[in-house]
Amino acid sequence: MDERYSRQVLFKPLGQTGQEKLALSTVTIIGCGALGSAIAETLTRAGVGTIHLVDRDYVELSNLQRQQLFTETDAQQMLPKVAAAEQRLKAIRSDLRLFTYLEHLDAAGVEKLAAISDLIVDATDNFETRLLINDASVKYGVPWIYGACVGSSGVVFPFIPGESSCFRCLLPVLPAINETCDTVGIISPAVQVTAALQCTEALKWLSGNHEAMRKKIHHFNLWDNSQLDIGVSRIKDPHCKTCGPDAVFPSLNETGVSSYAVLCGRDAVQILPDPNRPITLDDAEKVGNQLEAGVKRTPYFVELKVFHHRMVLFGNGRLLIHGVHNVAEGRKLYHQVFG
Ligand SMILES: [Zn+2]
Numbered sequence: 001m002d003e004r005y006s007r008q009v010l011f012k013p014l015g016q017t018g019q020e021k022l023a024l025s026t027v028t029i030i031g032c033g034a035l036g037s038a039i040a041e042t043l044t045r046a047g048v049g050t051i052h053l054v055d056r057d058y059v060e061l062s063n064l065q066r067q068q069l070f071t072e073t074d075a076q077q078m079l080p081k082v083a084a085a086e087q088r089l090k091a092i093r094s095d096l097r098l099f100t101y102l103e104h105l106d107a108a109g110v111e112k113l114a115a116i117s118d119l120i121v122d123a124t125d126n127f128e129t130r131l132l133i134n135d136a137s138v139k140y141g142v143p144w145i146y147g148a149c150v151g152s153s154g155v156v157f158p159f160i161p162g163e164s165s166c167f168r169c170l171l172p173v174l175p176a177i178n179e180t181c182d183t184v185g186i187i188s189p190a191v192q193v194t195a196a197l198q199c200t201e202a203l204k205w206l207s208g209n210h211e212a213m214r215k216k217i218h219h220f221n222l223w224d225n226s227q228l229d230i231g232v233s234r235i236k237d238p239h240c241k242t243c244g245p246d247a248v249f250p251s252l253n254e255t256g257v258s259s260y261a262v263l264c265g266r267d268a269v270q271i272l273p274d275p276n277r278p279i280t281l282d283d284a285e286k287v288g289n290q291l292e293a294g295v296k297r298t299p300y301f302v303e304l305k306v307f308h309h310r311m312v313l314f315g316n317g318r319l320l321i322h323g324v325h326n327v328a329e330g331r332k333l334y335h336q337v338f339g
Contacts, residue, residue, distance in 0.1 A: 017208075026119075027206070031122070032055035032081040035149065044092055044096050047093075057264075058312070069085045110133060119145070122146050131251040135251045144158075145159070150186055151190065215231070261331050271321065307336070
């Protein structure tokens with residue numbers, strides 16, 4: 001193995017064999033915000049062969065405090081996070097096989113990725129997507145590593161199908177993180193620690209050191225210097241709809257209707273238009289020009305400023321409306337502009 005990985009190969013539990021396994025591995029990272037940036041960079045530098053990276057958002061100035069892959073230029077250009085990440089990751093390691101998806105992850109998408117991955121790493125910010133990942137993980141027998149952080153605290157746990165309880169089983173005991181980064185903020189070290197713990201579990205799994213995997217949910221708070229390991233081996237719902245004997249994988253089988261419009265953070269709503277009536281970038285540009293909406297078009301999206309709100313339509317028809325505080329308000333604006 002080349003000099004590049006010499007210090008990692010020296011680390012006994014990895015060694016040459018572990019390094020070769022990493023090179024042959026395929027990892028899917030769901031989300032490319034703070035956690036996703038840190039995880040993608042660490043796994044890229046560690047020599048993971050193939051990475052699939054999914055994110056639906058673009059870079060904004062308020063991301064730069066903690067989302068380590070992005071620059072001021074990315075924010076000025078409102079570059080999609082996966083596009084900015086791709087530039088940076090390929091600059092770090094040119095032989096990385098990287099596949100990016102500028103999409104809202106749905107059931108079909110997560111199933112496709114689970115089927116070709118050795119591991120899924122959670123870098124999302126919501127329970128709905130984690131339930132989706134959990135279903136796909138159990139259905140395809142692919143482990144996933146849960147990670148969440150807010151304020152100065154974080155939680156990490158590796159879910160291994162057939163060995164650990166599943167995420168749905170553990171929902172009642174997971175430390176409540178009802179707050180979000182949009183409401184109570186976050187300091188970057190909380191991100192770094194969470195991502196580091198997740199990446200360590202990833203390296204263990206991918207290098208074949210399965211006996212070293214964490215068996216307890218780890219919770220830490222960097223500000224009040226506390227940490228807690230919660231044993232969960234006995235917590236298993238015998239009738240779990242994901243890992244029980246009559247599994248139906250509810251999240252994978254929900255219709256897309258529920259994700260038609262969702263609140264993203266504190267003041268943005270995402271709308272997924274009816275697939276039978278898609279909106280193209282050309283449509284948005286045309287409507288925007290009619291409304292004199294200060295149209296800005298890039299290869300990835302069209303931005304409009306309508307009725308004091310910022311709307312961003314992506315190439316796949318997904319619409320983000322900023323400056324609205326609930327789904328109904330977002331829906332109303334969508335219909336006002338696009339009929
Ligand atoms: Zn379960």
